[in-house]
Amino acid sequence: MGRRVRVRDPPVQSLRELNHALHDEWQQIPQQRIRRLVTSMRRRVENVIQVQDIVMIENGGQHLGSGSSGMPPAIWARGINKSYGTGSSKLHVLNDLCMTVPQGAIYGLLGPSGCGKTTLLRCIVGRLNVDSGQLIVLGGKPGTRGHGIPGRMVGYMPQETALFNDFTIGETLSYFGRIHRMTREEVRSRTEFLLDLLTLPSQKRIVKELSGGQKRRVSFAVALLQEPEILILDEPTVGVDPLLREKIWEHLIGIAKHGEVKTTIIITTHYIEEARQADKVGLMRNGQLLAEEAPNTLIQSFNMQSLEAVFLKMCQTDEFEQEAIDLHISSYQSQHSIAMFSFISSSEPTISVVHNFYCPIGCPSARNMFAQIIKNMTMMQRNIGFLVFEFLLPSLQIILFCICIGSDPFDVPVSVVNKDAGLLTWNFGQEYINALSNTTFKKVYYDDFDSAIESVRHGDAWAVISIGQNFSVDLASRFSAGTKISNETLDGSSVKLYLDMTSQEIAIIVQQDINNGFQMFAKAMLERLGMNPGLAELPLKYEQPVYGEKKPSFMNFMAPGIIISITFFMATGLTNTDVCDGEERRVIGEESSRRCDHLSVCENENSAIQLVMGTMYPAMLISGILWPIEAMPQWIRYISMCLPMTYAAEAIRCVLSRGWDVTEFLVYRGYLVSIGWSVGLLLISAIILKVKQL
Numbered sequence: 282m283g284r285r286v287r288v289r290d291p292p293v294q295s296l297r298e299l300n301h302a303l304h305d306e307w308q309q310i311p312q313q314r315i316r317r318l319v320t321s322m323r324r325r326v327e328n329v330i331q332v333q334d335i336v337m338i339e340n341g342g343q344h345l346g347s348g349s350s351g352m353p354p355a356i357w358a359r360g361i362n363k364s365y366g367t368g369s370s371k372l373h374v375l376n377d378l379c380m381t382v383p384q385g386a387i388y389g390l391l392g393p394s395g396c397g398k399t400t401l402l403r404c405i406v407g408r409l410n411v412d413s414g415q416l417i418v419l420g421g422k423p424g425t426r427g428h429g430i431p432g433r434m435v436g437y438m439p440q441e442t443a444l445f446n447d448f449t450i451g452e453t454l455s456y457f458g459r460i461h462r463m464t465r466e467e468v469r470s471r472t473e474f475l476l477d478l479l480t481l482p483s484q485k486r487i488v489k490e491l492s493g494g495q496k497r498r499v500s501f502a503v504a505l506l507q508e509p510e511i512l513i514l515d516e517p518t519v520g521v522d523p524l525l526r527e528k529i530w531e532h533l534i535g536i537a538k539h540g541e542v543k544t545t546i547i548i549t550t551h552y553i554e555e556a557r558q559a560d561k562v563g564l565m566r567n568g569q570l571l572a573e574e575a576p577n578t579l580i581q582s583f584n585m586q587s588l589e590a591v592f593l594k595m596c597q598t599d600e601f602e603q604e605a606i607d608l609h610i611s612s613y614q615s616q617h618s619i620a621m622f623s624f625i626s627s628s629e630p631t632i633s634v635v636h637n638f639y640c641p642i643g644c645p646s647a648r649n650m651f652a653q654i655i656k657n658m659t660m661m662q663r664n665i666g667f668l669v670f671e672f673l674l675p676s677l678q679i680i681l682f683c684i685c686i687g688s689d690p691f692d693v694p695v696s697v698v699n700k701d702a703g704l705l706t707w708n709f710g711q712e713y714i715n716a717l718s719n720t721t722f723k724k725v726y727y728d729d730f731d732s733a734i735e736s737v738r739h740g741d742a743w744a745v746i747s748i749g750q751n752f753s754v755d756l757a758s759r760f761s762a763g764t765k766i767s768n769e770t771l772d773g774s775s776v777k778l779y780l781d782m783t784s785q786e787i788a789i790i791v792q793q794d795i796n797n798g799f800q801m802f803a804k805a806m807l808e809r810l811g812m813n814p815g816l817a818e819l820p821l822k823y824e825q826p827v828y829g830e831k832k833p834s835f836m837n838f839m840a841p842g843i844i845i846s847i848t849f850f851m852a853t854g855l856t857n858t859d860v861c862d863g864e865e866r867r868v869i870g871e872e873s874s875r876r877c878d879h880l881s882v883c884e885n886e887n888s889a890i891q892l893v894m895g896t897m898y899p900a901m902l903i904s905g906i907l908w909p910i911e912a913m914p915q916w917i918r919y920i921s922m923c924l925p926m927t928y929a930a931e932a933i934r935c936v937l938s939r940g941w942d943v944t945e946f947l948v949y950r951g952y953l954v955s956i957g958w959s960v961g962l963l964l965i966s967a968i969i970l971k972v973k974q975l
């Protein structure tokens with residue numbers, strides 16, 4: 282066991298001195314013990330410091346009431362943890378992180394790539410919930426209903442631009458203005474100001490035609506638009522030239538220090554030196570803040586020339602030194618907290634970079650819905666091709682469906698071989714062939730049987746109708762000889778048919794019309810013999826159908842399913858337009874993705890479309906849209922009973938074919954099942970999105 286470590290109240294003048302003192306002492310001690318000590322000290326510090334305490338501490342133990350020094354911090358985080366994934370793939374990103382951002386301060390959040398800066402910002406704006414610890418933003422927990430975060434109070438500029446590519450700059454700002462309930466006049470004057478500040482081109486320019494840097498500036502303008510109380514900027518100066526960067530910083534300092542409402546700003550940047558202009562910087566590594574000080578204090582403490590050097594020094598320290606620094610900060614905080622917070626309160630108000638537009642989870646407000654409608658209309662207007670695709674193409678599909686589906690085949694080529702020698706003046710073979718429909722069949726005559734069969738084999742005809750040499754004689758015998766008729770006569774009086782059965786629809790029509798032709802021929806024969814032609818008919822009588830026509834059409838069966846499918850595809854296409862550029866979505870993008878369940882389980886719109894395509898066709902098949910469920914195996918029928926389209930298609934079929942109204946069970950069941958599925962999927966989407974946010 283190593284020596285017991287007791288953190289005394291060392292008479293040190295600076296963090297650096299404390300670090301050295303502790304470092305020397307701890308070199309002898311096993312690292313595991315130091316880790317435990319660090320954790321325990323942190324807990325003790327966190328336990329004693331609460332938001333109210335900070336106010337007290339900042340004022341040297343006295344509550345001074347209102348005024349800048351008496352204000353609680355804009356952001357206060359203690360011991361927050363956040364991880365992604367579960368089980369062995371769990372990734373701890375924020376580890377017991379503590380952070381204090383005073384109101385009206387500019388706070389530079391610095392750290393190597395992947396250390397968790399964006400994750401922290403997402404927690405602050407309420408896009409992610411922390412796993413544990415306390416996080417208070419503007420006096421409340423982010424994401425709490427009615428708190429305003431996410432919402433108008435916070436402006437968030439994510440790393441990705443997250444803009445609507447087909448919008449102009451002006452339309453983009455108007456859209457977000459509507460979301461934030463700004464008046465037209467407010468939006469107009471802010472637009473003018475921001476275009477000038479950020480040296481953006483004309484507001485009529487379309488976003489997708491802008492350069493990368495210009496897009497980022499539009500994104501920045503969106504974050505500044507409603508003059509939020511907290512502005513969070515995730516690398517806002519990437520791709521921005523030094524002059525403009527300077528101008529942006531001037532503006533940030535202006536709104537943090539001189540604005541009517543002092544804005545708190547948190548800014549992440551890879552240009553470390555620009556963070557010197559911040560009131561306070563947080564140096565982040567491995568999900569923790571190694572230091573949180575004014576830039577100059579840090580530089581002096583570490584005896585370095587630049588903030589970048591301090592940053593590098595801290596990042597290059599090995600694991601042991603890292604923990605020593607953590608420990609000295611913890612002990613420093615616990616033992617010198619009054620001094621530290623006094624420093625904070627005595628410093629000028631800081632700026633932190635925030636920038637967000639997220640609405641609280643739940644139903645979008647009427648205002649937001651209105652903004653959405655305007656946005657969708659603008660997008661459609663801008664994209665005529667899309668409009669045609671989404672609305673005209675489905676209509677065209679329905680028209681094409683009606684034209685192409687359901688009619689009987691006609692002009693079907695059949696090969697005829699008639700060798701009938703006839704009887705007296707009659708040639709029954711020819712008369713039978715004449716009785717065959719000239720609409721359905723296109724008769725091609727052959728002299729020999731082999732050539733006729735060959736024509737079917739080559740795909741030139743769908744059937745061979747072959748009539749033997751003694752057909753007339755044998756047929757006459759067949760009708761007159763009664764029971765004494767021989768098999769040879771029966772065979773000779775038969776028309777031989779050789780069909781290509783590869784197309785069921787054509788084969789059925791060919792067979793049906795060949796039978797009908799024979800009945801016509803038989804009736805004509807009986808009439809000529811002075812007998813009742815009705816004798817040629819089957820002793821079955823199909824009366825007027827209860828529903829539908831005597832000759833049903835396949836189209837009538839298919840139409841309901843096709844209407845449902847097309848409607849579904851239209852809805853899919855429309856909801857996908859809500860997705861904006863970039864992985865991050867601002868307010869409305871979030872809400873629209875909440876609305877469509879397929880997006881809630883997919884990372885992006887392409888995988889959502891693939892998922893829709895992949896699930897849509899099996900669902901259509903099983904729902905009895907293309908073929909009756911009654912013709913499917915029993916186990917498939919059980920599945921189809923669980924699918925929404927089955928009931929919807931049946932309901933529409935009942936309305937269209939049977940003329941039923943909504944009071945009939947099968948019709949209202951279709952509506953109820955569809956509504957139930959929609960509500961269920963919506964709830965699942967909301968839950969999935971909520972869980973993803975965790």
Ligand SMILES: Nc1ncnc2c1ncn2[C@@H]1O[C@H](COP(=O)(O)OP(=O)(O)OP(=O)(O)O)[C@@H](O)[C@H]1O
Nearest residue numbers: 365366372374392393394395396397398399400401
């Ligand atoms: N949605 C997510 N699911 C799983 N892991 C994630 C997710 N988002 C971020 N991470 C991981 O969390 C860690 C911290 O990511 P984060 O984006 O917060 O870092 P960062 O400090 O902002 O990096 P950079 O400066 O490069 O933007 C990284 O290892 C990243 O891969």
